[in-house]
Amino acid sequence: MSVDTVTRKVEYTMSPITDYTFAFRALTSAPTDIKCKLTVIATGVVSALTYTTDYTAVINSNGIGGTVTLVTTYGTTHKLTIYRETTDLQPSDYNNYNQFPADTVEA
Secondary structure, three states: OOEOOOOOEEEEEOOOOOEEEEEEEOOOOOHHHEEEEEEEOOOOOEEEOOEOOOEEEEEOOOOEEEEEEEOOOOOOOEEEEEEEOOOOOEOOOOOOOOOOOHHHHHO
């Protein structure tokens, strides 16, 4: 089975905390692939947050999920979107039951 790049995301209505979790797969060596944007609920205005300036991301050691820590807290008038942005694709289709296990590559 070939695997396309799939955008994963989670959205939160903000509260006065700085740590927000996500449960999608990410590369542990590339926390900068985790992106955040802030939406003002009343107006729909969206602002991209900048890594290290506005937030940091820590990915779990198994590569599934992690935590985004914001530098500033926002009230319940904002929505936070955490998503993965990557250009990695696997256009090849590998078969199971050979010396090159498909599940290993596709994970």
